[in-house]
Each structure stands twice: as structure tokens, then as C-alpha cells.
Amino acid sequence: MRRIPCVLMRGGTSKGLIFHADHLPTDPDARDRILLRAMGSPDVAQIDGVGGATTLTSKVAIVRRSRRPEADVDYLFAQVNITAPVVDTNPSCGNILSAVAPYAVESGMVAAQQGETTVRIFNENTRTVSTAIVQTPGGLVTYDGAARIDGVPGSAAPVKLDLAATAGSRTGKLLPTGAVRDVVNGIEISCVDMSVPMVLIPAAALGRTGYESKQDLDADHELLARIEEIRREASHVMGLGDATGKVIPKVALLAAPRGGSGISSRYFVPHVCHATHAVTGAVCIAVATGLEGTVAHELAKVSDGPQRTVRIEHPAGGLDVELAMGDGLFPTPDIRRAAVVRTARRIFEGSVVLPLEV
Template sequence: MISHRLPSILASPSWRTFASTAVHRAPQRSLPAAYYRGGTSRAVIFNQSDLPTNRASWDEIFRRVIGSPDPHGRQLDGLGGGISSLSKICVVGPPSHPDADVDYTFIAMGVKNSQVDYSSNCGNMISAIGPFAIDSQLVGHTTNGDADLRIHNTNTGKIIRSRFPTEDGEAASSGSFAIDGVAGTAAKIQLDFLDPAGSRTGTMLPTGTVTDTFDGVSTTCIDVGNPCCFVRASDLGVSGTLTPDEIDAHPDLLSRLDSIRRQAGVAMGLADHTEKVPGSVPKIGMVSTPGPGSPSTVDVVVRALSVGQPHKAVPITVALALAAAAKVPGSVVADVTRSPPVDETGITLGHASGTLMVGAEFTAEGRLSHATVFRTARRLMEGRVFWKKA
């Protein structure tokens, strides 16, 4: 019975459409790439020379590689991890700045949406850029000893000095340094953000005042590493030690924070209207004074958001901005920060996954000369990354 019907089935329009589609399947595309953990983030890293010279074609490649947009929020069909700290792309290439060894461009990828955002920097992933440059032989290096590289972040135009040990011609991965939010220990990477103020706005206090008021909430807007704004958790009627899940589940906290963030973005000159404020900047953080349950080593507690999501640790650029704001009298951050700090080396932040110490140094004239943080990084994979055509 089936054999008699087969010729008519094969002649049907639906079968011809299926057969045509099957015969003309497009092969997957691929490019050389590496996958690195940097601090408490992960990203796919490309050598700029491997990408198309026409940058207009980058966005779609990055979406396909990372698996965005994914309405399920998991990015299972790509290398993203379903949250903002794991949905990132980095591009590294020859320096366009006379004081740099390499250029580094950061791209924040939307998870559920198709956003490809070049407007901000990622302090965590900077920790992986020096090791990538050494491992990929983009820069010269010694067989053993410390590497000392200057990285030009093209998103902000700022220089970051990266120092870390090498071994057998590659970035060392093993070491005794631990960071909260990452299991185990690894080699220490020192990152000095040189002259970090005014990364996007040209000045540390872009609104011209130490505090502004948005939706009735006192807010400090500051641009160090990335444009950021800070509010007191108490002014929003919530505890400063909420977990990321509790922030996410709160009925209106995220929308209130985003409203403040967007108004701050306009006040900082990042956009003309609140609807046009990028998702990645300004970043926003809720700060509070360490309570009885906080570690004795903490100077200030912060809960940060990145691309609309509660961060499970704290973005490094938010930490840099917070450390600088803690030294500005009258700022929202200074008002809730313990003084003197528990460690004279810097300000110790309490975040959702532990603690982080950040240093900020001002000159006698009041200029922020540099900010320093210590991280770890590790190469996880290198080879070719595949994606399918839409």
C-alpha cells in the first residue's frame, strides 16, 4: 500500500519543499576563538585579525556565537550562560594607542534580546586580556617571570596596566590567590586603571554635583571605569543585604532602580531621553553600612545590577567607581562607608558572593590618579567556534 503511494508523495509540493531545503542546507560557519574566565565573568575572545574587516557584520556573528536572543533565557544554542556576567564577547588586536601594547574592545550581549552593546567596559574580563595576548603571542614575553602589559580599552579610551606571572611562555594559571565567587585559587593578576575618571563623560562627577535626586531618591553619579550611580538601600525601603534572587523577586525594586538609572544616564549626558539610555551604562548599585551580621573586614555593602540583572558578585568597574565615591565627602557612598577603613590599602566591599578590596588613589590636587584591583583568570578553551546561519 505504501509503495503504491510513494510516487505521488514524492511529487507533492510539500515533499519537494522539504527535499529542496534538505539538499540546500547551509554548512555551519566558524572562526578561531578562545574561551576565558576573567574574574567572575566568562567571555568568548576573538583575535581582531580573525574577524571580518567590515565591522557591520560583527553583531550577527556575536549573537549566533553567544546564542542570543534566547526567549528561554538560557542561551543553550551558544556559549552564553544565561546571565549578563556570562554573556560577553571580547576582541583583542594591535594597539591604536601609542601607550598601549594591545587594543581591547568589550561587547555586552543581551540574553533574551538581540542587544549588542559596545558602550561600556568590563573590568572582570580585562583580567583575561593580558593572558590572552600572551597565550596568543600577540605580544612578546619572557619564558618565565612577570608580564607587564598596557591594555587600551577602546570602549572608554582608557589604559589599564595588567601585571601577572608567566610560565613556559604562557600566562600562569596556578597560584595561591583566591577571589570570592570563584572556586579554588589561581595566579594573581594586578590591574591598575590609570586615570580612570571620565571614561565616557570626561569628568568624575558628570552632573556637576555630588548628589542628585531622582524619583525622590538621593543618588551619586560618578564616572570611574564606567559611568555608575549609587543609591542607599534604606532610601528604597529594602535591606542592603538582599540576595540577587530576592532582588529579582521583589515586586517593584528592579523597575524603581531602572527608572533611577535611566534618569541618571540622561543627567550624566549619556543619552537625550531615558528610553535611549544604554542597558549597560550607567550601572547602578545599592549601598549600605555593614550591619551586625556583616564580616568585620567589610567597609561598605553593595548590591549591583548589570544589564538589568542583579549581579551575583560586583562588576569590577562598579567596584572602582564605588571606591572613588567613598572618598568623596557628601556622596551617598561616603555616608554609609566605615571610616577609617579596616585595611589602609583600600576599601573592602561586601557583595553577594563575598568581599573585594579596591584601591583608589587621589593626587594632592584632587585628581584620581589610578584605581587598583586584584583578580584571576584562566584559559578554558581555544580552537574554533561554530555558529549556524539564521
């Protein structure tokens, strides 16, 4: 049998394996065969691997010490398909990002500081740098704390993420089409690329409230078909090409907030509704609420001023994004802060055991 060291971690509302890059092949095909077998894909139950049979629990992070002066570590995210032999490294994952930082410190890639340790993370998927602040009292990572996030039971130590430098993550532009609104298939949408390229759709434009449960949305096959048609057409308009079989751009159905401030979102990944919300998607939507003329700006209820907190309501509760951004659209507004608080937990450490032929 073949044993490859790894750690199983929860990051935010996601869970996955984290590997040191030195322990995996550099050839992508060979690497992907290992990741598929480790997760137990393709199989709807992932019964022969450690995958949890949902998109939120079939994820992988590959981490190495960075040679870039602006970063401490490099992070490659991989979404392992559950029912097909596909490993997708096109998207990123902000929830798993929150596990990368404590992993980097505990693995010795980043020296722990007294109290808190800042980790600069270069995302190989988006070619952008984010920062994460990990709690390190006494120079050791702690996972115990009082921070709570919707979608995760209990409390844990906060991991503070700032994704302010992620505008134009895949397209090179915050507004890939050059406009705050576009019309696709007769529906007014906004195309925004902040941390992840997104197609923002007012739920009412598709005859929905935007407050539906994940279960109701996943069972609404007519709606899912319409969303996919819009997503594929918008992908061309955004310069991303044919989105068939790809997970980006992502889509969100938006509505006015139920809680009095922020905005309500149902985030699709992309063919089912997320049980909570992607961090990258939340940051994208929050920034879009500050861009006058977007559908998000029209629906949101957010305080004025250069610094604000935007609450993104989702099926399991909400997620707060701290924003600091200037006015103006072109070429890009001055986004100084786009931060969220996540939590993480190291669940087990050891080796994944695979057949020798993998």
C-alpha cells in the first residue's frame, strides 16, 4: 500500500484534506488520480475514501512554502467531483483558505508569533494574495475560542481573512463586461469578479423570492435550468468562454435583506444551492453592493461611508463582510479591506492509504 501524509481539516463551512505539495506528484494527471482515490470518487457515496459525499466536503488544499516575496505560502485549491473522475482547480475556496493558515503555521512553513500570526497566502488558482490572521497564544496555534459562524456548531478561535487584493481574480477586471449591468436572456444581471467571477441575478426576475430553502431550490429543476442558461451565456460575455462542465462563473440569486440590513443571497455551486455561502462569493457580493448601478446595490440596505459591514444572509444564517472601499468604478475602486471571520479545526492527521498502482 502507498501512504501519503495529510491532514483532514474543517475550514469555515467546508472540510477537506490538506497536503504538503512535496508529498504529491508534480504531474497534474498523476496528482489528480491520487486525489480522486483519496476522496473515493467517482462514487455518489464516496464510500471508499474520506470524502463526505457533498461538494462542501470533497475539497483539497495543496500547500507549499512560497518563493514569492509578497507571500509566505502558496495554496492550490482542488474541488474533487463526487460522481465524475474530475478534479477542478479553476475555482478557489475561501472557507478552506481559513484552514490553510493554521496548517502552514503548524507545519513550520510560517513561524508563529506571540498572540497572533499573520500568514500571507498566494492563491495559485486566482494568482492573488490574501492574508489570514491565526490565533497563536504562547506561540502555538489554538483552535479553541468564542467565535461562532452560521453553519458550524459550537465555537472556535477566529481566523481573520482579508481578500481585498482579489479583484479581477479570473478575468483581470472587477467588472468583466465593463458595465454594472448586462441583459442576458432577457434578464438584467450584474457580472462581477471579486475573489470569484459571479453572475448576480435578482431573484424576483426569475419569479422567486430569494428566501427559499436549499432543499426547495435544489428541487426546482425549471429554475436550475434557467440559471444554467443564463450562467453559460454570461460566461461568454464575461470573457470566460464556454462554461459547460465548469464551475465558474458562480451564480447568486439576490433579494432585499430580511433582517433589516445587508442583502439576501442564495449561492449556487453552480448546479445546486450552497448550504451556507462561499466566502469568496460573499466578498464578491459585498463589494458589488458598493458599486452603484449593480443589481446588488439596488437590493442591498447598507450604511453609507467608506467603511461598512455588509451582512450576506444565506440559508443557514448570515456572514458579515467588513468593507473599506473608495468611490468610483473605473478602472477599479480602491478596495482597502474585504474581510471575514471564519473558524477552523484540525480533525485528524496521519496518512491516506492508497493502492500501489494509484
